[in-house]
Amino acid sequence: PSPLLDMRLFRHRGFSGAVLADLLTILGLSGLVFFLSQFLQLVQERPPLEAGLAELPAAIGAVATGLVAGRFARRFSVRSVVAGGLAAVGVALAVLTVIGSSTGYPLLGAALLVVGVGAGFSFTVTADVILSSVPKEQAGSASAVSETAYELGAALGIALLGSIVTGVYRGFATPPGVPADVASAAHESLGGAVEAAAVLPAHQQAELVGAAQEAFVEGLRLAAGVGAAVLLATAVAAWFLMRGQKLADGVEH
Incomplete structure (x- = not known):
């Protein structure tokens, strides 16, 4: 009579x-x-604080x-704001498919x-839609389902996109002369x-780290492409x- 997850909530299309x-959306964003x-x-060797900023x-x-977001949704419609926000995120992720190790910050900053912007529009409006689509007595259950969707999406995003990045990364060729234990740790x-390359001579260290960085970027580009496809399809x-x-x-923002 009072299920923990009431599947009847999903009868509401909105x-x-x-x-x-x-x-x-979280799936496409979190892993990336x-x-x-x-x-x-x-890859770009920025200090942690600079990377965070x-x-x-x-x-x-x-x-x-x-x-x-609320004002835009009332002026242009809910579906326009949500779909437009998701499409914007998808396009930004698509831009990241062309990044390289030397890509300048203006492109990265603009994409971020x-x-x-896209996430702010879509998440704000969907939060209202989730609660307004169900009877008031089911608002608590609806909110719980929404939070669970965030958590599940984050876990799946890291698992799926992470698998893509890792799968591509581990395929890079080890430079000649690198000891087997160092190569294993590097992969x-x-x-x-x-960390493993620190014990190598300078020229081997640069070769190993360079090969690893290039493989990582290649995996990141592929994951960005998958994330973009997911977001555009969701839009x-x-x-x-x-x-x-x-x-x-009464909801404005």
């Missing part, structure tokens, strides 16, 4: 569309953002658009800003390669599933 959008931090520190445009964009992760799905959906009365 609710199902919003939960699906949240889950797949996780590995982008490694890219900034271990480099990702601030995403947070700034999300906060700024979250404050006005667009990711934040475990990029961090392992940087299309949201456009159809949220047809006619409106914000709850």
